[in-house]
Amino acid sequence: MDQKKGTENVLLDVDFLQKLVVGIGEVSEITGVPARKIRYWEEKGIIQSEKEGEGTTRRYNYLNIKKILLIQELVEEGYTLDSAAKKVEDRMENLNEAFRKLATLATDQKDDA
DNA sequence: GTTCTCACA
DNA sequence: TGTGAGAA
Numbered sequence: 001m002d003q004k005k006g007t008e009n010v011l012l013d014v015d016f017l018q019k020l021v022v023g024i025g026e027v028s029e030i031t032g033v034p035a036r037k038i039r040y041w042e043e044k045g046i047i048q049s050e051k052e053g054e055g056t057t058r059r060y061n062y063l064n065i066k067k068i069l070l071i072q073e074l075v076e077e078g079y080t081l082d083s084a085a086k087k088v089e090d091r092m093e094n095l096n097e098a099f100r101k102l103a104t105l106a107t108d109q110k111d112d113a
Numbered sequence: 114g115t116t117c118t119c120a121c122a
Numbered sequence: 123t124g125t126g127a128g129a130a
Contacts, residue, residue, distance in 0.1 A: 025114065037124065039116090044123095057115050081123070 014103050020062040024049075027060045031069050038068060046071065046085035067092060 028035040041047045042058070047067055049058035060068075067088055074084035 023115075034125080035115090036126090040124065055115085056117095075123090 014099070014106060017062045020065075021050075021059045022065075024058050024060065027065055027068060031065060031072060033068055033072050041068070041071070041081070041085075044081065046081060063092065063096070066095075 022030075024035045024038055027033070027038060038047070039058075042049055047064065049060055049064060051057075052059045070088040070091065071081070071084045074087060075081060079087070
């Protein structure tokens with residue numbers, strides 16, 4: 001992590017994150033949040049999962065996982081589910097915007113030789 | 114492995 | 123707000 005990284009490495013990071021999609025069980029394991037709680041939150045409308053084609057299994061990308069993680073930490077700090085979800089969604093917009101810019105920069109600077 | 118619903122605290 | 127259990 002200390003050598004000069006080429007632009008392709010940056011692209012790999014973004015591409016890697018974008019392709020991370022797992023089931024509720026995996027999310028439950030990596031976030032420590034019980035699967036039932038995740039479904040409960042989605043039922044409340046504070047998180048959104050993606051359905052996989054014809055199957056009914058929920059799929060979660062890294063943004064969803066990050067959202068779940070953030071909300072979980074906020075709730076553990078004493079926030080109510082609603083307020084935690086509100087704060088997280090607000091922060092997610094900033095994060096997405098920053099990552100969008102990063103992806104744009106990484107894509108544009110691939111030919112400066 | 115996943116989904117749902119009913120019920121309870 | 124979050125869980126347990128049964129059933130598909």
